Structures are given as structure tokens and as C-alpha cells.
Amino acid sequence: MQFIPGQRWLSETEMEQGLGMVSQLQGRMVTVLFPVTGEFRHYAMNEAPLARYRLLVDEQGHHGDGWSFRVTQVDEQDGLLTYHGIRDDSDEAVVVPEAQLAAQVATNHPLTRILAGKVDRLDMYQLRQQAQQHLHNWQSSPAAGLIGARADLLPHQLYVASQIADRHHPRVLLADEVGLGKTIEAGLILQRRLLTGRSERILIVVPDSLAHQWLVELLRRFNLGFSLFDVERCEQAALDGDAIFASEQLVLIPQSLLANPIWSGELFEVSWDLLIVDEAHQLAPTEKSFALLQQLTQHIPSVLLLTATPEQAGLEAHFARLQLLDPDRFNDFEAFIEEQESYQALVPKAEALANSGQLEALDELLDSYGTGRVMFRNSRRHIGGFPNRHLQVTELDEGDALLKRFEWLVALLKSHKNEKFVLICKSSELVLALHEMLRVQQGIHAAVFHEGLSLVERDRAAAYFASPEDGCQLLLCSEIGSEGRNFQFAQHLILFDLPRHPDLLEQRIGRLDRLGQKDDIYIHVPVVANSAEQILFAWYEAMNAFTQTNAIGAMLHQHFAPALEQLIDSQANADFDQDLFETTLQETRDLAAKMRVAADAGRDRLQELNAFRPHQMNTLLEAIKTIQQAAELELFMLSFWDRFGLEFDRLNDESGWLYPTEQMRIPMAGLPEEGLTVTFSRSYALAHEDVTFLSWDHPLVQQALELLTRDTFGSTAVALLQNRALTAGAWFIELQFSSVVLAPKQLAVQEFYPHHSFRVLLDGQARDLTDKVAPGVLDKHLQFLDKKQARLLLKQLRSECQQAIQTAWKPAELQQQKAIERAAEQVNTQLSTDLNRLLKLQQTNPLVRESEIAAVKQRREELLAAFEQPLLQLDSVRIMVNMPA
Incomplete structure (x- = not known):
């Protein structure tokens, strides 16, 4: 190496130092100044780990004053380079001595790494190419964001989510009947909008009693970490001095916060993208909270309201909620009634x-x-697929109610030894008492599940119950502890006591009676003579609450609650009113029959047909089937973990323990130090809620894709080619160019132009072999080359490689142009079709807003404009040298 002061060199061992300059020669030593860090390095001339930095014609250079230029000519005199070029910002001709080049260079650029002799293992390069393809497939799939939920992918839920998630500022009422999964639908919509960039800042409002359940469900089912802002959290945030809600992107608040005059006003200090309101019917139009909600819906462009009983509080209240979604359209109640x-x-x-x-x-x-455009209401009758309910009641003699029921429970368990039972009762105290009695008196071990347990403890209990190999027969649940959990793998439900409200009874039965339950369910009820349960049982049976869904239960309770309480009190006081009892039961039967007839007559069949159109699902279901191949994802992630220092110990055919090691290359967000159990199987994840379900949507998988497509891992490689048909010493260079279109996130440009990777293969004479040698053909002849040998080869081929990289740009640009033209054609075709459909629809359905039509037009125009300036970058380089054995 010939060193002359003023020359620019790269350090092969410290690339982060940037571009160095030879400052002094002394004997056999050379001193290099690295201006980026201000540090000097001293090297022996014959062993200096330095690479000469030389720009070629047509390459872009950067001046130390901050401007860039395109090289048109390179002169060399006395060992120093002078670049002639054209400034990028003014088209002015410039002359730049190499000493004036900017010291900062793109150290992660494959060309810089090649010049500095930086190479990765061959398998890391191959893993990077796999990641490029996987990212392309995921971004372009209509299933992106819809496959990651820990839930069965049910067609009616997918239909609702797919119809709403991609709308421009959707404003919709999700009103599916109980058990059909409104929360899942909302979660799917939310996750797809987040992953596609359509939404970024979310506000969720839920009843106070459901706040923690929602937090758990969002995290467990959708891997979404929301922050709960109650009064205490707001007070704490106020101490920081900024806007209360500015610190978090994903926020959940209890309904009561809407009535707080101090903190509710802070909600308007943040620009939210999407508002979700659960149990929207609980907010009456006459309440202050409703007025605040009305202001929020005007402040936030996208709104989802959730309720299973949209008309329970009357048509006027239902109309008021529709007004929240579109006040211009719903402005006349009488006209609305006539229209309906x-x-x-x-x-x-x-x-x-x-x-x-x-x-x-x-x-x-x-x-x-x-209202079909703003309201989606699926019914159990329309969807079908629910199990039959079988009531098995046992009448017990009068006496100690707890003891009588306990003896009955033991006998029931012993007569069904190989079957799973879920027992639900009112309180955690009773759960713990039963657990201890079973253990001490009968040696029966049961799992317990109540509100006093932590999330981890609940997970362990559910896993212990679910395990078919070494699990327990019985799960003991309290009323609140069972909320939000589904145990479809069990067919037996024990109602150890009975709740006072029909909705709570329906909620209990709903833990087993859900879509996904493949067998009939058996409801076991022990009824002790002359007890409160005897009265409640007779009343519930009068309304058929055990053997069929009970949508009218709340209205019946409102009507009969005083009489029911009087009966229970009179029995406790030994002055039971038998006449009142018989009268109450008969009136319940009569009123329940009338209500069911009225509900059936008022059943909105058009709403049902509109909320789920199976024939429109073929494309999406096929996309889900294609992208949801667990084996492909598992193979990719196993390779990723192996290369990045994570250990995976297989526990069984469906799951394994994933944990970091001391060799982990980079911290993985969401992976605790102690590790976690993961599975790629949806069915296994549903049966084992303590196991993390991995899909292409999961943050751990997304992080892997991001590391391998945006960082330098696998961006340069040198491999040994062993092919006797080729000349010894012949070499090839394979270049991968990444192409993206930069556009605002809300345009979701990736759906038309996902991350692209264009391959160019050149031989040592710079001949283009891309079309003649298919991707992967040479891989079977390649062998790993250790880093020392690889660096020696790179030193010999350094200038040739730099020239080849310059040559490869033109064919890569041609590939990009063809892809851009295809994407532009797709944008024109699809968005023009969408626009024409909306315009036609608007003629008959006034709920198509002008803003929706304008948004489609604007998206088409902005996407086509963005396509005019695609970004093409060199992503990775692989050099293959033929040395037959």
C-alpha cells in the first residue's frame, strides 16, 4: 500500500470512525486522522487494516460542507485523487480534491462494507434474502393485521373487520349479538389499521368494571400494550407538566373519566386517530358523559361504537348513537323511523x-x-354453528346448602372422571373454600381462577386446567374471575350457585357456549330445597334462560326484580308467599313469550344479510390460507433465532421455550430475560393461554423482518463456488437492490407497492446473467468461507467489485420501472373501481359521505405522484469465487 498525506482511507476494523485522512508518515508507520471522532490511529504500513476510498464515475460524493455531487471524471496525480462532478442542488460543475470529502460515510452501505472488507456468513445473507421476500408477501397481503389474533379466525368476524379496517375514517356501530365477538372484530380492525399505518394514536373508552379485562385481552389476544389512564394516572401525569395523554400512543380510559370535568377536557389536547367505545348503550343521551362523548366523536375522525343491545334503551337512544357517527345524515328522528x-x-x-x-x-x-353502512349486526341464528345446551338439574334435600352441594359435586366429578368441568360461583371466597374442601377431604386437586390472582397466576391456572396430559379435571371460577376467558375444550358447566341477574347467567354459560365449541354443552345445576337458588332456578326456567340465548333477560329483570327480591326475602324469613311465586313465574312465561315474538318480528333481516356476505370472502380466505403456513414461519424464525443468539428448546410438537443467551446479537423487545413459551399453532395457543402465539403479525416476528431488511445483517457475503464446469478462479457478483415508495403512512402504499427486492447477477466481466441463472440455482454449489479467506479475496477483487456495482444499477432501475408501472396500473384499476362503486352507491344510500369519495380520489392521486419518485438502494452483495475441489 502506498500512503500519501491527504489520501482518504476506511478502517476495516473500525468503520464507525468514518472516512480517515493520512496525516503523517514516519518510517514504516502511517498516522491516520479520523475527523468524525477527532482520533488518530497509528498503523504499520505493511499490515494496516485500511481500504483506499475511491469514488467511480456516476457515483455520488459528499462534500465536507454538506452538499453532494455526481462524479463525472476522476483524476489522479501524485497518488491523490481529484473528482470532477455536478452539484445535485444546482447543476453547477465542481472540482473536489479528495481531502475535501465529507468524513461521514454510510458505514452500513454494502459498497462501503465491501471496500472495508466487512463480510457476513453465507447463511446470514441467505436469511436476509428470505426476510426480503417474507416482508414483501406480508405487506402485500390483504390478511396483514388479521392473522395475529389469539382467536379462531371466524368468517363473519373477518368479513366485518375487512369491510371496516381499510375505510377512510370509518365511523361504525358494531352490534353483533352476545357471543359473536364484537371485541374480536374491534381488535382485528384496530390491529390492521395500526400495522398498515392507517391509525397511530388510539383512545378506547370502556365501562370501569371492564377496564382491566380489556387491557388483558388487548395484550393477550393482539399483543397490543395499552396504557390505562384512570384518575390516579392522570394526576401523576399532570406532575410532568405536558398534555396528560401526550406520553402514550395507545390509551384506555374508564367511562367514569368522561364525567370528570378536569381530566375529560385533557382528551381534546391530543390528536387521536381512532376512538373505540365499548358497551356504548350504557351511556344514556341525557347524561353529561354522553355530551362529552359527542364532542369526542366530532374531534376524532374514526369511531367504533360497540353494543350487543343497540335498541335496548329504545329507538331514540339508538338514533342518538347513530347521530354520534353521522350527525348530518341522522338529523330527523321521525324521518329515521319512516325510513327504517x-x-x-x-x-x-x-x-x-x-x-x-x-x-x-x-x-x-x-x-x-x-344503516347497513354504519351498523353491523350479526345474529346467532344467521351465523349458526353454536352448540346445543342440555340442562341437568339435581334437586337436593333441604339442609346445609354448602354441604349438600359439595357432596353432590364430589359425586358428579367421580362419575365423569375423564371429562373437564368448569364451575362458576359468585365469589372468590367460595372458590377458595371449595378448593380447600376438595383437596383436604377428597384429595381432588382443582385449578382456581378468581379476580384476586395476578395475570401470570391466572395463566398458570388456565394452563393447568387445559393440559390434556397432566391437567386437572376441575376449574373453579369466581363470577368476575371468569370474564374474558373461553374454555371451549370443556363441555360441562357447573352453576354451583345462581346469579341474581339473567345477563350474568348468560355470561357464565357463554364461557362454554361460544363459536368454536365443537360439542354440545351440559349445564349442571344443584338446587337445594327451600333456598334462594330454588326461586332463581324456577324463574330462569320460566324464561328458558338455560337452554337458549336470553337476549330479553335484562328487560325481564327490570320488570320482575322487586317481586324476586320480595320472594327471596320472604323465604329467608320463613313466610314464603307461594301465590306471589306462582304468579311471578306465570307472568314471566307470558311476558317472555311476548318479548320473543316481538324481538323476532323486529329482527332486522336486511341487517343480518348485510353484516356477513360469505360470497365476498373468497379472496381474503385464500390470502389467509397462503400466509398462515406455520411451517414456513417456524423455519424462518428458527433460523433467525439461531443466527441472533436466541435458544429454542422444544417442549413438545407444538411449543418450545425461547430465551436469550449471552451470544444474543441485539436486544429483542418483548422477550423477557427468563424467556417465554411460544407456539406457531393457533389451536395450541387457544388451548394454552399462557403460551405466546407467533404469526407474521407478531411484534417479535416483525422485529426480525425489520432487522434483516433495514440493518446491515447479511448485507455482504463471500462464498466458495465449486463447479467443475466453470473455470477455476471465475467469479460472480450477485446484487440485491431494495425499492420502496415513500408516502404518508395513511396512504398504505405497501398494499400496492410492498417492499421490493431486485436481483442482478454479473460475472467477472460484468456480463448480466440475471435472466440466465435463476435465483437459488448457484446456492446448491456454494460453501461457507471463513472471514479471513473472504477478506483476502475481497482485497483482490475490491476495485472490480466497485465497478460491477456501478454496472448493476441500470438493470436494477429497469426492473424497478416495470414494477412501478404494474403498481400504478393496479392503483388506477382498483381505486377507480372503488370510486365508481361509491359514486353509484351514493345515489341510493346517503350514508356514503363526500369525504369518503374525496379520500379515494386523493389517495389515487397521491399514490401515483409518489410512484414517480421511487427509492432504489443497494441492499446486499454476494461474491462467489469458483474453486473446484
């Missing part, structure tokens, strides 16, 4: 079209249906 009645005339025609399979005509009719 007129739509019923369409039902026979819709039924006929559905039955005859005239689906296109049916879609056209449903599209014209008024």
Missing part, C-alpha cells in the same frame, strides 16, 4: 335473492340499505 319501516318492504326480495343464489343482485340491494 320502509326498508322492511325489501326483506322478501332480499330473502328471495339470497335463496336463489343471485348474489350480485343481492349485493346491490343490500348496498342501498340505509
